[in-house]
Amino acid sequence: VELPAHTVKSFSEELELLVGDVARMGGVAETLLVDAISGVIRRDTALAEEVIARDERADAAQRTIDRRALEILALRQPVATDLREVIAALKIASDLERIGDLAKNISKRTLVLNRDEPIHLTRGIERMGKMAAGALKHVLDAYIARDVTAALAVWVQDEDLDAHYNSLFRELLTYMMEDPRMISPCAHLLFVAKNIERIGDHCTNIAETVHFLVTGEPVVSQRPKTSVAEE
């Protein structure tokens, strides 16, 4: 069938643009996360300030995706796979926006930490940061490739990040008990660690969305979570 003259873009082109927006927003969130982690590890105040300023780009990307998705729902009234495509874009954009916010919060705490003497306990933070950045990269690749197996691998691996968080929590508490001057910086590092752990949770949400997008079904089994790290 020929498109009516007033239709500038085809439906499938519109869906491609939407997926492209989500992929680009994923890139923005990845950069925010990697830079936020570098900032806290290297005590880089300028980089932390940059992350804080750049988070607005993730917010703007989410607004664009929300607007485009609502337009498609209203004007194209998609069903089946196409409907799931639009809902998935809305859900993933919401998780990516939260990841950007959490990266920004890590950078805000970096500014506070950098006002005091350097402390050398950020190895655990660095390790957690690498794991979270890896999870985000892999789940975004799984979204683009429509790869349910790769998505579920990210979902399962989040347990390691939770385990690292729990051991870092105990480690930081020990430092606080040994030296009261460590209490304030370690409290901020506790929240930095918690933010990274939550970024991992958002990656598992995205993995679940990829599963729903491809199969039409929600993920049914429960990952075993037993600690207070869970929210």
Next chain:
Amino acid sequence: VELPAHTVKSFSEELELLVGDVARMGGVAETLLVDAISGVIRRDTALAEEVIARDERADAAQRTIDRRALEILALRQPVATDLREVIAALKIASDLERIGDLAKNISKRTLVLNRDEPIHLTRGIERMGKMAAGALKHVLDAYIARDVTAALAVWVQDEDLDAHYNSLFRELLTYMMEDPRMISPCAHLLFVAKNIERIGDHCTNIAETVHFLVTGEPVVSQRPKTSVAEE
């Protein structure tokens, strides 16, 4: 027009059922929050365990809302106000599910806190808990009444909750410095306070959704947020 014989429910009845589901899920989240706060204040282990078990109801409610919303989108292909109604239900259910998770996490930390000696610094937690429960009640009322003014009042008042969080953060750090035995329980209380602060953020998200639902426009102005409480 007469409905075809096979149409069991009218479109407007389906939307009413969806709004009813969201309102009921709001009630579940409210009870979880109020009980989680009571549990931590009164050191009530049984109540905390009940909250942890009951959070599953909020998760189930979200799954029901997601399923019903997707069915409406696929079969009724709503536009304009009706489309916003469905999108709003999806968004609010997602915020309510997070509120349930955060209440559950408060209760998990209550179990940990109750293993140690009682500490008497939970006044600030009680105050924050009351503010958050008030915000949730008011924003759910605003959703049912389609009251943008009431929704925006909740949105503005979240600043008070942030201010309380920041002062409680400093207070808890002081207690930790005065007595190292307080470090572990106070670290858990820091996260309890943070969870309540985040519940406030989810209430402001719901307020923004009510604004979008009624007006069709996102909230444009930014609340002033300057502290690290922000994520």
